[in-house]
Amino acid sequence: MRELIAAATEARLRAYAPYSDFLVGAALLTSSGKIYAGCNIENSSYSLTCCAERVATASAIADGHQNFEALAVVSVNGSYPCGACRQFLNEFTPDLLIIIADTHGKISAETTLSALYPSAFSPDSLEP
Numbered sequence: 323m324r325e326l327i328a329a330a331t332e333a334r335l336r337a338y339a340p341y342s343d344f345l346v347g348a349a350l351l352t353s354s355g356k357i358y359a360g361c362n363i364e365n366s367s368y369s370l371t372c373c374a375e376r377v378a379t380a381s382a383i384a385d386g387h388q389n390f391e392a393l394a395v396v397s398v399n400g401s402y403p404c405g406a407c408r409q410f411l412n413e414f415t416p417d418l419l420i421i422i423a424d425t426h427g428k429i430s431a432e433t434t435l436s437a438l439y440p441s442a443f444s445p446d447s448l449e450p
């Protein structure tokens with residue numbers, strides 16, 4: 323998982339966050355072993371901001387991957403994915419391993435998406 327954290331740490335430095343100055347990097351490991359990284363991308367129209375977790379996931383999906391093993395999220399204080407990202411990730415891998423680390427590489431949590439986001443709305447929720 324060190325490789326995943328390193329990829330997230332590197333991506334964090336590419337964040338575009340002139341409004342919050344809160345840089346986040348994420349790296350997603352696919353079931354086939356590839357790593358896709360993302361950073362947060364803010365916008366002057368604040369609600370258009372994209373989180374690092376969703377950028378990494380979108381990049382992986384655009385490259386043909388929909389099955390994931392783990393996600394590392396790196397920020398200065400080791401913060402957790404927001405609710406929107408939890409919902410976004412739940413669509414693909416409810417039991418995704420989530421690794422939370424800070425910019426010093428200190429891992430503050432290893433958990434699962436299902437633990438962070440129980441009773442999620444999922445594709446099954448649309449079944450009659």
Ligand SMILES: [Zn+2]
Nearest residue numbers: 373403404407
């Ligand atoms: Zn988010």
